[in-house]
Amino acid sequence: MSLFVCVLSVAKKKSLFDDRPVEIQELTYIIKQSIGQLNEQIAQLQRSQSGSKRREQEKKHSDNVVVSLQSKLANMSKEFKSVLEVRTQNLKDQQERREHYSTGPALAGSLDAPSSSGGAGSIALDLTGSNYQQMQQMQLVDKQDAYIRSREDAVTTIESTIVELGGIFQQLGTLIHEQGQMVERIDANIEETEVNINLAHSEIAKYFENISSNRWLMIKIFAVLIVFFIVFVVFFA
Numbered sequence: 001m002s003l004f005v006c007v008l009s010v011a012k013k014k015s016l017f018d019d020r021p022v023e024i025q026e027l028t029y030i031i032k033q034s035i036g037q038l039n040e041q042i043a044q045l046q047r048s049q050s051g052s053k054r055r056e057q058e059k060k061h062s063d064n065v066v067v068s069l070q071s072k073l074a075n076m077s078k079e080f081k082s083v084l085e086v087r088t089q090n091l092k093d094q095q096e097r098r099e100h101y102s103t104g105p106a107l108a109g110s111l112d113a114p115s116s117s118g119g120a121g122s123i124a125l126d127l128t129g130s131n132y133q134q135m136q137q138m139q140l141v142d143k144q145d146a147y148i149r150s151r152e153d154a155v156t157t158i159e160s161t162i163v164e165l166g167g168i169f170q171q172l173g174t175l176i177h178e179q180g181q182m183v184e185r186i187d188a189n190i191e192e193t194e195v196n197i198n199l200a201h202s203e204i205a206k207y208f209e210n211i212s213s214n215r216w217l218m219i220k221i222f223a224v225l226i227v228f229f230i231v232f233v234v235f236f237a
Helices: 002-011 021-051 056-102 105-109 120-236
Strands: none
Touching (some): 021 056
16 A cells, blocks of 8 residues: 555646656566455455355355455555556646747757858858757757657556556456345345245244143043043943
8 A cells, every 4th residue: 555655646746857667667577466366366266266165154254345345456456547547648748838838939940950040160160069069959859759758658558557456346346246245145145044944943832832731631631531431431431
């Protein structure tokens, strides 16, 4: 998270003189690799859970943990993608300002032909000065071209990273949706199991009640038989 905050603070800077492209590229690469590794680890955890045999409550808890991790990683990927989009826009704005400042009347005037007034000595001096100015101007143009190419490469790299993060975010969204459906099915199975347990408990209670009532009936019948037997022995024997 500290790397993410560092990239955010550096990427939001719009100054031409306080830009640190190498540092931003290194931090961007590290964070992108970390997000990819976390995504792979969560996917491995999900696969290991799907292959294990556990009780419904334990499976529900594990699935909830996976969904929570996936949601946090998806939010982080989305925020990091937004930071990279800000960085891309800042690079484009910096390039526009640099082109605006570097193409002015002074730059155009430095490439004009030397004045034709004066003698041969002045013409020779002017030609020497003009060649020197043209050489400096060519070096400046080369530096500007190198700067522009570096900025274009940085924008291309960031846009490629944004596309990769978009793919990871979409993949996480799909996994979260699937995990959510799985958790809902587990909840439904748990509720159905609870209903079946309650029904079984009710049936067992009814069975014991019937047994108890039948037991009392058998005792009453046995008592009546004993009474008849005693009466028969006493009066008819």
